[in-house]
Amino acid sequence: MVNSSKRKRMNQPWLPLLPTSLVGSYPQPNWLIRRDLLTKSLPVRIVREDLWRIAPALLDEAIDDAVLLSIFDQERAGLDIVTDGEARRESYSNHFANALEGIDHEHPGEAMDRTGAPVPVPRVSGPIVRSRPVEVEAVRFLRAHTTHPIKVTVPGPFTMAQQAQDDFYGNRSALAMAYAAAVNDELLDLFAAGADFVQIDEPYLEARPDEARAYAIPVINRALRGAPGPTVLHICFGYGIHVAKKASTYRFLGELNDCVVTEVSIEAAQPKLDLGVLGELAGKTVHLGVIDLRSPDVETPEIVASRIRAALEYRSPERLGVAPDCGLKYLPRDIAFAKMAAMAEGARIVRAELA
Numbered sequence: 001m002v003n004s005s006k007r008k009r010m011n012q013p014w015l016p017l018l019p020t021s022l023v024g025s026y027p028q029p030n031w032l033i034r035r036d037l038l039t040k041s042l043p044v045r046i047v048r049e050d051l052w053r054i055a056p057a058l059l060d061e062a063i064d065d066a067v068l069l070s071i072f073d074q075e076r077a078g079l080d081i082v083t084d085g086e087a088r089r090e091s092y093s094n095h096f097a098n099a100l101e102g103i104d105h106e107h108p109g110e111a112m113d114r115t116g117a118p119v120p121v122p123r124v125s126g127p128i129v130r131s132r133p134v135e136v137e138a139v140r141f142l143r144a145h146t147t148h149p150i151k152v153t154v155p156g157p158f159t160m161a162q163q164a165q166d167d168f169y170g171n172r173s174a175l176a177m178a179y180a181a182a183v184n185d186e187l188l189d190l191f192a193a194g195a196d197f198v199q200i201d202e203p204y205l206e207a208r209p210d211e212a213r214a215y216a217i218p219v220i221n222r223a224l225r226g227a228p229g230p231t232v233l234h235i236c237f238g239y240g241i242h243v244a245k246k247a248s249t250y251r252f253l254g255e256l257n258d259c260v261v262t263e264v265s266i267e268a269a270q271p272k273l274d275l276g277v278l279g280e281l282a283g284k285t286v287h288l289g290v291i292d293l294r295s296p297d298v299e300t301p302e303i304v305a306s307r308i309r310a311a312l313e314y315r316s317p318e319r320l321g322v323a324p325d326c327g328l329k330y331l332p333r334d335i336a337f338a339k340m341a342a343m344a345e346g347a348r349i350v351r352a353e354l355a
Contacts, residue, residue, distance in 0.1 A: 014149065017317045017354060018308060018347045019080040021287070023234055023265055024092060024153040024199065025327030026070045026085030027336045032062055033090075039330055042242060043091040045121040045163045046108045047098050051090050063088050064141065071146050073337050078344035081197065082148040084138055092201050092327060093155035093163060099134045100182055102126040102168065109165020114207035114238055123165045124175060130182035136193045143194035152195045156202035156233065157183050157223050158216045163204070173215040180222035191228050199232035199265065200224070206235050209251040216252075220259045231260075232287065234326075236267035240294030241330040246271035254280030263287060267325040269307060270294050278314040286315060289325035290346065291339045296331075298338040304346025317354055322347045 028035075034051050044051070054062040070085030089095035098105065102124055109123035135152055142150050155163075157179035161172050169175040187198050200223060205212045224231050233256060237246040248271055256264055257280070265287035268275065278286055290307040291299060304322075311320055322343060328336040 015080055017351050018320055018322050020322045020344050020347045021079055021081035021151060022074065022083050022085070022340070023287075023289075023323050023325070023327050024083055024086050024151075024201065025089075025329035026073065026083070026087070026340075027328055027331055027333040028085070028087050029066055029069065029333070032066050032087070038090075039241065042113050042115065042117060042119055043239065044094050045091070045097070045111075045119060046094060047105065048090050048094070067138075067141060068145060071142070073333075074340070075146065075148065077337060077341040078348070079340065080148065081151050082142070082146050083151050083153065084142045086153065086327065086329065088138055092153065092329075093160060096134050096155050096186070097122055097160050097163065099130075099132075100179075101129040101131050102178075103128075104167075109167070111163060111165055114204065115242060121163050121165055124168045126168055128175070128178035128182055130185045133189045134186055136189050139190050139193040139195050149196040150194070151197040151199055151232070152190050153199045153201055153234075154183055154186055154190070156200035156205075157219050158212060159202050159204040161219075162208055162211075172211070173219070176215065176219045177222060180219045183223040184225050187224065187227060187231075195229070197230050197232055197263075198227065199234055200261075201234045203234070203236050203238060205252045205256075206237060206250055212252045213255060217255060217259045220256075220261060224260050227260075230262050232263040232265055233259075233261040234265040234287075236289070236326045237271055239326055239330060240270050240292065244294065248272055248274050249277055253277055257281060257283045263321070265289070265321075265323055268311075269299075269325050275311055275314050278311060285319045285321060286311075287321035287323045290322055291324035291343050293325050293328065293331060296335055298335060299342050299346075301342050301345035301349055304343050305349040308346060308350045312350070317350075 066087040104125040108120040111121040160179045161176035263285040267289040269292040
């Protein structure tokens with residue numbers, strides 16, 4: 001196991017140049033989740049127990065086994081930072097959002113997804129409070145089963161406020177700040193449990209940029225207050241399976257220089273991002289998306305290397321990480337593994353060139 005005092009150093013000396021990691025998710029096995037239902041719907045915001053194939057009495061053990069498979073695949077592919085693949089979740093956000101107090105589980109609300117479709121969402125009927133840790137045991141399990149640095153992800157407060165029907169606060173910025181306090185309670189416990197990196201997922205910063213400019217930065221700062229280790233913020237244009245056409249630049253990005261997050265994870269491959277935007281994040285380490293999750297074609301390591309080299313025109317290698325565009329959740333497992341392995345090999349190619 002990595003020495004705990006070394007894990008707390010902000011400059012992360014145990015990592016190579018161009019460290020590789022998942023954004024968060026890895027495909028759950030078909031024996032665990034109903035992938036036919038999962039891929040036919042937009043990411044779920046409420047609890048969807050019907051997605052699991054395993055009986056409730058056996059589900060926890062089955063999920064532990066799926067996490068072990070995810071760890072094995074990441075290490076076998078050669079990733080430097082490991083996640084649990086988010087195997088315990090039906091979506092990146094619903095597991096945490098629905099574990100908080102103040103949600104009426106019997107009467108879900110409705111909100112517009114970023115694609116413009118109405119979807120069921122948590123209905124906020126009281127004060128948002130985190131009354132218990134949500135992902136701490138998952139972090140302890142992950143920490144016990146890998147010697148790699150580990151990252152855990154939590155939905156961001158701005159995004160959770162956008163993915164809820166507010167019947168209590170009457171003000172979305174106040175709702176987002178309440179979510180931020182809950183995220184902060186969780187974040188501090190996750191670091192204490194052994195996480196090396198904690199990431200908040202904030203795709204709705206790009207989906208709702210005007211509202212984000214109005215109040216997102218104070219909300220993010222509240223969520224990350226007192227973090228004792230590196231924090232990451234992921235922003236993207238949406239899962240490739242659901243969004244075919246994407247802009248080549250972000251509507252909300254440079255504003256993140258004004259928040260306390262230390263690292264920013266961005267989607268770049270599918271949208272063919274104009275990498276000049278990296279200049280907007282001069283104060284942050286950037287995790288560059290180099291794997292297109294819309295295309296079933298597996299990138300070669302040389303294609304990955306070329307995407308990394310393009311980013312190095314705008315960013316020093318000491319301030320650059322390598323990742324997929326977004327979570328691998330919706331890909332078939334064989335394709336996800338092949339893309340992940342190509343990503344790791346592409347980073348190694350460029351790392352050797354720099355050496």
